[in-house]
Amino acid sequence: MTYCVGLFLKDGLVMLSDTRTNAGVDNIATFSKTHVYEIPGERFMALMTSGNLGVSQAVVNMLHEGINTGERVENLYSVPSMFRAAQLVGEAVRRVFNTDGRTLEAQNVKFEVSLLLGGQIKGRSMRLFQIYAAGNFIEATPDTPFLQIGETKYGKPILDRALSYNTDPRDGVKLVLVSMDSTLRSNLTVGMPIDLLVYRRDEAQAALKRRINEDDPYFRMIRDTWSKALRDAYLAIPRPEWLA
Amino acid sequence: MTYCVGLFLKDGLVMLSDTRTNAGVDNIATFSKTHVYEIPGERFMALMTSGNLGVSQAVVNMLHEGINTGERVENLYSVPSMFRAAQLVGEAVRRVFNTDGRTLEAQNVKFEVSLLLGGQIKGRSMRLFQIYAAGNFIEATPDTPFLQIGETKYGKPILDRALSYNTDPRDGVKLVLVSMDSTLRSNLTVGMPIDLLVYRRDEAQAALKRRINEDDPYFRMIRDTWSKALRDAYLAIPRPEWLA
Numbered sequence: 001m002t003y004c005v006g007l008f009l010k011d012g013l014v015m016l017s018d019t020r021t022n023a024g025v026d027n028i029a030t031f032s033k034t035h036v037y038e039i040p041g042e043r044f045m046a047l048m049t050s051g052n053l054g055v056s057q058a059v060v061n062m063l064h065e066g067i068n069t070g071e072r073v074e075n076l077y078s079v080p081s082m083f084r085a086a087q088l089v090g091e092a093v094r095r096v097f098n099t100d101g102r103t104l105e106a107q108n109v110k111f112e113v114s115l116l117l118g119g120q121i122k123g124r125s126m127r128l129f130q131i132y133a134a135g136n137f138i139e140a141t142p143d144t145p146f147l148q149i150g151e152t153k154y155g156k157p158i159l160d161r162a163l164s165y166n167t168d169p170r171d172g173v174k175l176v177l178v179s180m181d182s183t184l185r186s187n188l189t190v191g192m193p194i195d196l197l198v199y200r201r202d203e204a205q206a207a208l209k210r211r212i213n214e215d216d217p218y219f220r221m222i223r224d225t226w227s228k229a230l231r232d233a234y235l236a237i238p239r240p241e242w243l244a
Numbered sequence: 245m246t247y248c249v250g251l252f253l254k255d256g257l258v259m260l261s262d263t264r265t266n267a268g269v270d271n272i273a274t275f276s277k278t279h280v281y282e283i284p285g286e287r288f289m290a291l292m293t294s295g296n297l298g299v300s301q302a303v304v305n306m307l308h309e310g311i312n313t314g315e316r317v318e319n320l321y322s323v324p325s326m327f328r329a330a331q332l333v334g335e336a337v338r339r340v341f342n343t344d345g346r347t348l349e350a351q352n353v354k355f356e357v358s359l360l361l362g363g364q365i366k367g368r369s370m371r372l373f374q375i376y377a378a379g380n381f382i383e384a385t386p387d388t389p390f391l392q393i394g395e396t397k398y399g400k401p402i403l404d405r406a407l408s409y410n411t412d413p414r415d416g417v418k419l420v421l422v423s424m425d426s427t428l429r430s431n432l433t434v435g436m437p438i439d440l441l442v443y444r445r446d447e448a449q450a451a452l453k454r455r456i457n458e459d460d461p462y463f464r465m466i467r468d469t470w471s472k473a474l475r476d477a478y479l480a481i482p483r484p485e486w487l488a
Contacts, residue, residue, distance in 0.1 A: 153397030157426040162475050170483040178478060182401040198487060208487050218484050229477035231406050234422060237469050239414040240462050243442060243452050 001189035002033060002050035002150035005179055006116045007172045008128040008140035010165055012200040012207065013118045014172040016180055017048045018150075020191030034195040035060055037076040037119075040205035045076050045085060045119030046197050050150035051112035051133070052104075055096055059113060062092040082127040086117055090135035097133070114149040122204045154186045155179030169198055169207075177212075177222050194219075245433035246277060246294035246394035249423055250360045251416045252372040252384035254409055256444040256451070257362045258416040260424055261292045262394075264435030278439040279304055281320040281363075284449035289320050289329060289363030290441050294394035295356035295377070296348075299340055303357060306336040326371040330361055334379035341377070358393040366448045398430045399423030413442055413451075421456075421466050438463075 004017040015034070022028040031053065037045040047063070049056035066073040067088060079085045093113060101111045113133050120126035128140040130147045140147050142165040148156065158179050167175070173196065183190050198208040212219050248261040259278070266272040275297065281289040291307075293300035310317040311332060323329045337357060345355045357377050364370035372384040374391045384391050386409040392400065402422050411419070417440065427434050442452040456463050 151397075153395075153430070154401050156430045157398050157401075158474060158478070160430050161471050162478055170487055171479070173484055173487060174478050174481050186397070186400045186404050210486065218486070222481060225481055226477065227405050229473070229480070230402060233470065233473035233477065234402070234406055234418050235415070236473070237418050237466060240417055242454065242462070243414055243417060 001187065003148070003152070003155060003180060003183045003187075003190045004033060004048040004050055004116055004150055005146060005148045005155065005159070005176050006048070006118050006128050006140065007163065007167070007169075007176060008118070008142075008145045008147070008165070009167055009169055009172055010142075010201075012169045012198065013046075013126065013128060014169050014176055015046050015048060015116065015118055015197040015199075016176040017195050018180065018184070018190045019193055019195065020189060021053045022189050023053075025188070028191070030191070030193070032195060034197065036197070036206065036209065038205060039077065041122065042204055043077070043119065043121040044199055044203070044205050045082070045117065046199070046206075047076075047089065048116040048149070050114050052109065055100065055104075055111060055113040056115070058096045058100065059089070059092045059115070062095060063089065067091055067095070081121060081124050082117075082119060082129070085119070086127075086129040086131060086137050089115060089117055089129075089131050090137055093131060093133065094135040097135070116147055116149055119199065120201065120204060126199075126201050151183055151187050151190050154183040158182065169200065173198060174222065177219060178226050181219075181223050181226060245431065247392070247396070247399060247424060247427045247431075247434045248277060248292040248294055248360050248394055249390060249392045249399065249403070249420050250292070250362050250372050250384065251407065251411070251413075251420060252362070252386075252389045252391070252409070253411055253413055253416055254386075254445075256413045256442065257290075257370065257372060258413050258420055259290050259292060259360065259362055259441040259443075260420040261439050262424065262428070262434045263437055263439065264433060265297045266433050269432070272435070274435070274437070276439060278441065280441070280450065280453065282449060283321060285366065286448055287321070287363065287365040288443055288447070288449050289326070289361065290443070291320075291333065292360040292393070294358050296353065299344065299348075299355060299357040300359070302340045302344065303333070303336045303359070306339060307333065311335055311339070325365060325368050326361075326363055326373070329363070330371075330373040330375060330381050333359055333361055333373075333375050334381055337375060337377065338379040341379070360391055360393055363443065364445065364448060370443075370445050395427055395431050395434050398427040402426065413444065417442060418466065421463060422470050425463075425467050425470060
C-alpha cells in the first residue's frame with residue numbers, strides 16, 4: 001500500500017508521500033511516488049500515486065512521453081491550466097486501463113490507481129485534485145482542505161480534528177508528519193523514507209522538496225513529542241467517577 | 245459497519261462497542277452489538293459482534309438456543325471454560341455459514357461476521373478472543389493486549405501508542421473512549437450510543453455495564469479535552485527550521 005496526503009491551504013499546498021511498495025510481505029521495495037513538474041516562476045505541479053505499481057508507473061510514463069490528443073501532444077509542462085492537467089492525468093489513466101485493464105482483470109488483478117495532483121500555473125488558480133481509477137477526479141476546497149490516497153484511515157483523525165484551510169503551511173507540515181507517523185506505526189505496508197513538498201501560493205515554484213529519512217532529527221522529534229503528548233493527554237483526563 | 249474493541253489487561257477487561265447498523269446510507273438503525281452472559285460470582289462473558297447483521301444475529305440466536313453437539317446441548321452458561329466458549333461461538337458461526345452461506349454468496353452478499361468474546365469462569369483464566377467468519381479464533385496476550393473488529397483503523401493509533409498490559413482498567417476506559425471517538429468522527433457508519441463493559445479479573449461478574457449516550461457528560465468531556473489536547477500538542481511542536 002501507500003499513504004499520500006495533500007493539504008490545500010490558504011497560503012499554499014503541503015504534500016507528503018511514503019515510498020514503500022509491496023507485492024506480498026516478502027517483496028517490498030522503495031519507489032518514489034512523488035513526481036514534480038516544474039518551470040520555476042512559471043509552473044509547479046506535483047503528482048503522487050498509489051495503487052498497483054505497474055499501473056501507476058505506466059500512467060506516469062505516459063505523462064512523461066506526452067499524450068497525443070488528436071491536435072497535438074500534450075504533457076504537464078505544456079497544459080495551460082491545472083484543470084487541463086487533471087484531465088490529462090485522467091486521460092492517461094483511461095489509456096492504461098484500455099491497454100492493461102482487461103488482462104489484469106483476467107488474471108484477477110484489480111486495476112487500482114489513485115493520484116493526487118496539486119500545483120499552480122502563473123496567473124491561474126492553485127488547485128489540488130484526486131484522480132480516480134476511472135480517470136475522473138475531485139478537488140479539495142476550503143471546506144475540505146485535504147485529500148488522501150492509499151492507507152488513509154489511520155492518519156485521518158488528526159486531520160479531521162486539527163486542520164483548517166487557514167492553517168499555516170509550516171503547521172500543515174507538522175500535521176502531515178503526525179498523520180504519516182500514525183500510519184507508519186500501525187501499518188507495515190507504508191514505509192520510510194517519505195517525500196515532502198511545500199508550495200506557497202502564487203510562487204509558481206516549490207518552496208521545499210525534502211526527502212525525510214528514518215534518522216531525520218525533526219521527524220524523530222515529532223514522533224517522540226507526539227507519542228509523549230498523547231500519553232500525557234490521556235493520563236491527564238480524569239478517570240470516570242462511575243467506575244471505582 | 246461497526247467498531248468494537250476489547251482490552252486484555254493485567255487487572256481485567258474493558259470492552260466497548262458502537263450500536264450503528266447500516267444497509268446503505270439511507271437505512272441506518274441502532275442495535276446493541278453487546279451480549280452479556282453472566283452468573284454473578286460464577287461466570288462473566290461478553291460477546292460483541294460486527295459484520296452482516298443477519299449473520300451476527302443468527303449466531304447470537306443460535307448461542308441463546310444452545311447448540312446440540314451430539315452428546316448434549318451446550319450454551320455459554322454451561323460451557324466449562326472460556327476456550328470451550330470460543331469454540332462454541334465458532335461452531336455457531338460455521339452452522340450459520342452452512343445454512344446461509346451459499347445463498348448469500350449466490351446473491352453477492354459476503355458472509356461477513358467477526359466477534360469479540362471476553363470473560364472468565366470462576367477458578368479459570370480470564371481470556372479475550374476474536375472469532376473469525378470461518379469459526380476459527382485468536383486470543384489477546386500481554387504482548388498484544390487489545391483486539392478490534394469492524395472499522396478498526398481510525399482508532400488503532402492511540403492504542404498502539406498508549407496501551408499496555410499494565411494499563412489500569414480505569415485508564416483503559418479512557419483509551420477505548422478516545423479510540424471510539426476518533427472512529428465516530430471520521431466514519432459515519434459507526435454511531436452513538438456506545439456500550440461499555442468493565443470486568444475486573446477474578447470477580448466473575450461485571451464491574452460496570454454502561455450505555456453511553458451522545459449527551460453523557462463524561463464522554464463529552466473526553467471528546468472536548470481530547471480535541472483540545474491534540475490541537476495544543478501539535479501547535480506546541482516547533483516548526484521545522486528548514487522551512488522559512
